[in-house]
Amino acid sequence: MRLTAILAASLLASAAPALAAQADPATAQADPAAVQHGPQDADERGLWMQVEDAERRLKGSNFVIRDPALNAYVRGVFCRAVGEAECAGVRIYITRTPFFNANMAPNGMMQIWSGLFLRARDEAQLAAVLAHEYTHYRNRHSLRLFRNIKDKTNAIAWLSFVPFGAIAQLGLIGSVFGFSREMEREADTGSVKALAASGYDPAAASQIWGQMLAEFDATAAERKRKRRKEGGMFATHPPSIERMQELKAQAAALPAGGERRAGRAEYRAALAPFWADFIDDQIKLNDFGATELLLGQLASEGWTGELLFARGELYRSRGAAGDFEKAAGFYRDAIAAGAVPPEAHRGLGMALLRAGAASEGQAALQEYLRLRPDARDKAMIATLAGGQS
């Protein structure tokens, strides 16, 4: 798959790998394929320079998650999936952006949005997406696309279209450029093969795209409209039932035996320090349908305290008829399940106050302040709690 905004960047990037090679000999050696395709003309050189510039800006961005442990983990999964030699020259940037997305620019810059981590359920699913993206990169799909577009349109007009500065931004031009069905098929096949070869469960590819398909439908249903046909990161990677079936069939056709690693426990452990922030980002998107479905998917093996707390926050933030009562129930269950932050008591108190259960609500808020004496919202919550704690 590949991203939208970045999409553009990737396109551009693919146009100019040779410069990258000059700038970074290590990269060039690690990815000999990149060296073969230098920029073919002035347009492509210009494009490539812009991609380099975008990467420079990304390096210094406030949005990049630089946690060494998470970065090492993700790189490890990627390298395992595509092979040590192939991954060596790739630079991975994890950004705090709450949507499902990953992409590779033709110069070897890979960007992964934090929303992907919320949606992949295990290491194999993460590997499936990264390997899919890598296949686009390895097969120079963006370069092919670029040439195709350049043949048809004025390259200058195209340049003005592309938000290079917006490398990390939500996609704006996805509906204009998209990988062809043939390229998607290649990338899908590439990901299934990579999974099988690296010992990951090849069924993960159809699983994660299937989950995304369901999420889109949930968003659309909640908003009472048809599933989005364009925009978003899937402008270029439209999940479809046909694709799911094809991926499933390819995985099933692989010879039996061999390792079929899912890596769920490792994945959860690596993401644990970030999960609360990522789900909080998702809840604040005001997309109830998708978030409710996502929580349900994550709870396929049971509702943990953490998931129940998130669900309480989701219902409380929507605040439709009956939501505060439901939210209070989720917070109570979360607290009973244990391992929840003090904010579960805050949520319970706020939900009860809105539901009209004042004294109970105040008691819960007081409990929150007891557990979190240095809370940032202490002054306001203390007032709502009816005390001057």
Place this chain on the structure above:
Amino acid sequence: MKLGVKHGAKRATLILGAAALLTAAPAMAGFKLMQKGQPQLLRKSSLTVTPTIPWNRLGARLGRNAEAWTLDGHSLNDLIFYTAIPAGKTLFREVDKKNKPLPKFDSKMLAPDIAALFESSYRIAGSTSLFSIDSIEPATFAGKPGFRFAYSFTVQNEEVRRAGEATGAVINGQLYMITFEAPKIHYFDRNVEDYRALVATAKVG
């Protein structure tokens, strides 16, 4: 904030402060000087403030119930007035109602709910996850019991770290709120006291 704004067949990106929400160009009809010491009735509302220093009102509107003033230009320091927002309405104009609908105000919201509404609106409109409410406390606004909260945020692709402060109250079931936000470096501290002085002059009705 930085918003994608539909502009003909393609989208252009505008960087606006919180004045972010200012939409496309034609509306940028210029500024009007808000004289020191002269009471100003906010458009189409019953909110009056008396500036303690001169401000510039931006010609463009952020929505039916929101407008912006600045000192040095929008995105350098933005004073935003949310006036008489009724239940069921968004804080400012929708940026992409179909795909990124903004949350709506509810008269029964408590102060932390309003801060959460504000946060979610900014995150959605500005496509950012780097937003936090840093403190929230009771405050008096226009002589009524209300709230004050501090926030900070960074917009993607612009990367400037900004600080903000909001003061407001729900009066007769409608939300009144004045915010001030500016880059953390230099601009916020330089004028936050001017903002507080202006907020102290707010009257409703």
